[in-house]
Amino acid sequence: MSQQYKKSGYISIVGKTNVGKSTLLNEILGQKISITSRKPQTTRHRLLGIKTVKESQMIFIDTPGFHKDHKRALNKYMNKVASSAMKGVDVLVYVIESLAWTEEDKELMDQIPDGNKTSILVINKIDKINQKEDLLPFIETISKLNKFADIIPLSALKKQNLTALVDSILLKLPEGDHAYPTDQVADVSERFIASEIIREKCITRVGDELPYRISVSIDKFKEEDKITHIDATLFVEKKSQKGMLIGSSGTKLKSIGTAARLELEEFLATKVMLNLWVKVKQGWTDDEAMLTTMGYDLGKSS
Ligand code: GDP
Ligand code: MG
Numbered sequence: 001m002s003q004q005y006k007k008s009g010y011i012s013i014v015g016k017t018n019v020g021k022s023t024l025l026n027e028i029l030g031q032k033i034s035i036t037s038r039k040p041q042t043t044r045h046r047l048l049g050i051k052t053v054k055e056s057q058m059i060f061i062d063t064p065g066f067h068k069d070h071k072r073a074l075n076k077y078m079n080k081v082a083s084s085a086m087k088g089v090d091v092l093v094y095v096i097e098s099l100a101w102t103e104e105d106k107e108l109m110d111q112i113p114d115g116n117k118t119s120i121l122v123i124n125k126i127d128k129i130n131q132k133e134d135l136l137p138f139i140e141t142i143s144k145l146n147k148f149a150d151i152i153p154l155s156a157l158k159k160q161n162l163t164a165l166v167d168s169i170l171l172k173l174p175e176g177d178h179a180y181p182t183d184q185v186a187d188v189s190e191r192f193i194a195s196e197i198i199r200e201k202c203i204t205r206v207g208d209e210l211p212y213r214i215s216v217s218i219d220k221f222k223e224e225d226k227i228t229h230i231d232a233t234l235f236v237e238k239k240s241q242k243g244m245l246i247g248s249s250g251t252k253l254k255s256i257g258t259a260a261r262l263e264l265e266e267f268l269a270t271k272v273m274l275n276l277w278v279k280v281k282q283g284w285t286d287d288e289a290m291l292t293t294m295g296y297d298l299g300k301s302s
Contacts, residue, residue: 007056009090009173016104019097020124024156025049025060028166050180056170057178091172092119093165098126098135098153112147118172121148122165127155191221194264198232198276201260205252206244214241220275228270233277245278253278 013021029049049060094112096105112119121142129135139151150168154161195216202214220231236242246253253276261274 005055005175006177007170007173008059008176008178009057010059011091011093011169012089013060013093013095014108015095015122016097016102016108019095019100020156021095024093024095024122024124024154024162024165027156027159027162028058028060051166052178052180053166053170056173057180058166058169058173059179090118090174091169092116093122093169094119094148095122095124098123098129100125101138109145109147114146116147117149119148120165120168120172121151123151123153124156126153126160127158190268191218193267194218194221194230195232197263197267198234198256198260198274201256201263202234202245205256205259214245223268223270226270228264228268228272229275230264230272231275231277233279235279235281237281239280242278242280 013025015021026049029051051058051060092112094109123135123139126132126135135153139153142148143151149172152161152165152168154165156162195218199214199216202216215235217233217235218230219233220229222229234245236245244252245256247255257274257276260276261272264272264274
């Protein structure tokens, strides 16, 4: 039977850092809006992703993670999760990593109210398990806790069993008018997503010291004749960090630029001409470096 009434609701995705929340969100939306990385704490912003399926609109909230070595940060995060992410949302998706269940996961789960009909447990990364039966006793133990309406093992990365999660969410959405137009996927602009894509490439290609000290500003974002022209400045705090970003003879920056451009082209579905500048935040005027990667020069030609 087809649905007669419109449904709309907020879904919050919570869980420890690195369990795959951003990957899951991106896969559900079919588009990358939240940056992912092997390094923890890359999600700085709380993002909304929107997916409308027939009469139902799902509005996703991707909550920032916490650093697992920080007890205080953990407590703070849990309080925040308990006070905001879990309250005032219609569906809660709690993500854990299969076979990597820890004390922290348990503490976090304690915040979830018992007997909740709108909480879903996602056991992610099942592609990492050789013997799928190994999961069954675990699922049984968790289901006895009476915390979750559904327990869904899946692989966000390998796109396994994602529809089970979407179906489960859809069933739990309340009736209500849609808050966003049907074709909208995020409440953040393409410009912001572009800056996150570029920032991600910097993080994944440069050493550990850099990630938390870099910010990206988009200075130009303009589509002309099926080419999106993007100028971005990477701001770092120290000259040494600038050196790390640029690499010897600019090789590092070039690989950042190329990787970012390729992903931007996929995201925007246009060719992209990307100009990257690196600047040290203080007194940078005589201290810049520039790189241009021209999307339309590559790929199709030759
Ligand atoms: P978040 O911190 O919870 O948002 O986690 P991310 O989405 O950034 O993912 C952390 C890491 O786990 C990334 O390297 C992902 O590629 C990886 N990952 C996410 N989902 C899966 C999965 O289903 N299987 C495997 N093997 N890796 C995954
Ligand atoms: Mg994330």
